[in-house]
Amino acid sequence: PPSLVMCRFFLYNSSLASPLPLSHMLLNPSHSIIVQSYEAKERKVSYDLPPALNADGCGIGWYPTQESEPVVLVSVLPAWSAGNMRRAAEGLKGTAVLAHVRAAPVGSAICEQNCHPFYDPVSGVLFAHNGHVAGFAQHRKDVVSALPADIFNQIQGTTDSEYAFALIRAAARARGNEGRLTPDALVDAVCDAIDTLEVLPGTAGSLLNFALATKDVIAVTRYVIGGTSAGASLYYAVDKSGLSECGRFLHQDEVRPRCSLVASEPVTSMAEEWCPVPSSSLLLIERSTDRSFLIPIDPSSRSAATTA
Numbered sequence: 103p104p105s106l107v108m109c110r111f112f113l114y115n116s117s118l119a120s121p122l123p124l125s126h127m128l129l130n131p132s133h134s135i136i137v138q139s140y141e142a143k144e145r146k147v148s149y150d151l152p153p154a155l156n157a158d159g160c161g162i163g164w165y166p167t168q169e170s171e172p173v174v175l176v177s178v179l180p181a182w183s184a185g186n187m188r189r190a191a192e193g194l195k196g197t198a199v200l201a202h203v204r205a206a207p208v209g210s211a212i213c214e215q216n217c218h219p220f221y222d223p224v225s226g227v228l229f230a231h232n233g234h235v236a237g238f239a240q241h242r243k244d245v246v247s248a249l250p251a252d253i254f255n256q257i258q259g260t261t262d263s264e265y266a267f268a269l270i271r272a273a274a275r276a277r278g279n280e281g282r283l284t285p286d287a288l289v290d291a292v293c294d295a296i297d298t299l300e301v302l303p304g305t306a307g308s309l310l311n312f313a314l315a316t317k318d319v320i321a322v323t324r325y326v327i328g329g330t331s332a333g334a335s336l337y338y339a340v341d342k343s344g345l346s347e348c349g350r351f352l353h354q355d356e357v358r359p360r361c362s363l364v365a366s367e368p369v370t371s372m373a374e375e376w377c378p379v380p381s382s383s384l385l386l387i388e389r390s391t392d393r394s395f396l397i398p399i400d401p402s403s404r405s406a407a408t409t410a
Contacts, residue, residue, distance in 0.1 A: 109218070110138045110145065110156050110366040111202045111230045111313050115320050117360050117392040121195035124164060128191040128201055131369035136188075139181035139203040144335040144367050158206035159217040160184055163228045164196035168389065169317065172200075172228050176217035198389060200315055202230040215259035219313075220267050222256075225274060226282040231263035232311040232366050233334045236327070237304025238262040244302045248272065266312070269295040285319045289384060292323060293399055300327055309334045313364070320387040322364050324379045325399050336379040338394070339363035362392045 112135040114127040128134060133143075139156045161176035177184040181203045202218035210216065218230040238245070245265050246254055253268050253275075273294035274280075279287040292312060299305050306328040314321045326333040339362065363369070364385065368376040379385050384397040 108205045108207065108234055109202060109230075109232045110135060110142055111200065111218070111232050111311075112138075112366070112369060113198075113200050113313050113315070113320055113322065113362075113364040115198040115315075115362045115387060115389050115392065117388075117390055118197070119168065121166060121197045124162070124191040124194050124196055124199055127199055127363075128162065129188070132371050133367060133369050135201045135203055135365075135369065136181045138367055138369075142367065145205070156181075156203035156205040158210075158212045159204040159214075160187060160202060161204075161217045161219055161230075162187060162190065162199060162201045163219040163221060163230075163315070164194065164199040165315075165317070166194070166196055168197050171223070171226075172221060172315070174219060174221050174228070176214050176219075178212050178214060178217065198315060198320070200228055200230055200313055202232075202313075207234070211260055213259070216261045216264075218263060220264055222267070222271060224281065225271055226316050227267075227270070227288065228315040229263075229267045229270070230313045231266060232313070232336075233309030235262035235266060235299060235305060235310075236308045237302075238265070241302060241304050245269065245299075248298055248302075250275065266295065266299070266310070269298055270312075270314075273298065283316060285316075285321075285386065285388075288314065288316060288319065288321055289386060289397060292321060292384060296323070296325060296327075296399060306330070311336050311366070315389075317389070319389055320362065320364070321384055322379065323384045323399060324381055325383075326381065329382065332381050335366055337365055337368050337376040338379055338385060339375050339377075360392050362387045362394060 142154050157180035159178045160181035163172045163174040200219050220229045270291045274291035308327040310325040311334045312323045324333050324336040382399050386395045
């Protein structure tokens with residue numbers, strides 16, 4: 103059967119000091135994350151899920167200021183009918199936001215504990231996932247065996263995504279990185295967690311589009327274990343001057359504030375503003391400057407970061 107691509111996510115960051123209304127990012131775009139909850143265009147088809155529908159819960163995590171902790175709000179309702187989400191978007195402001203709409207596989211519980219994003223106050227990481235860990239139901243025990251007891255005990259839901267997030271935190275600890283993760287420590291932890299999933303039984307074909315945010319950076323991955331396909335769709339916004347400067351400095355013209363946008367699907371209709379994130383890569387964005395860097399997800403070449 104075709105690969106399962108669960109969910110859609112959207113990330114926005116502004117390096118301006120003044121927060122912007124969340125409605126600008128979540129409600130106003132023509133193909134907003136809320137529209138994608140009922141009219142997704144690029145989610146791969148599976149036999150048991152309507153390809154356009156992401157109706158099994160939603161969530162947003164936003165940073166009211168550059169220095170604040172994120173606030174997380176989740177709902178088991180579809181995004182189009184989750185009134186608290188719309189009211190939050192209409193009434194609140196933020197300098198960054200991570201939004202997610204969920205398509206649950208058959209048999210997966212629809213509950214708040216399974217709704218993204220997830221937040222870990224110890225590491226300071228906000229996390230969401232688009233994709234799936236192949237063979238997770240059959241090999242959950244192998245994932246659990248890779249986790250320290252205290253990190254395992256913090257898991258509240260049943261999704262492969264939350265277990266993948268736990269693997270990232272465990273990988274950070276294994277390198278001696280306790281507490282808030284620096285940008286370098288975050289990149290290392292994400293790549294190490296992917297390495298762990300690579301060698302677990304049955305994970306070939308796993309689609310690992312991770313979205314992570316801290317006070318310092320945003321990191322997103324586009325990766326397929328085994329490299330069997332290009333992976334789940336993932337884009338970032340580019341300057342209107344054209345693709346030759348593909349995301350070098352995002353949206354710095356006089357019309358728009360300086361900002362970065364990353365999304366499972368473009369949220370605007372202007373194709374020239376968006377560029378696919380390459381497969382097997384991690385896009386790292388400095389929140390204070392919106393400078394972006396593309397890092398290969400390959401243990402032999404992680405140091406070869408290039409400005410995106």
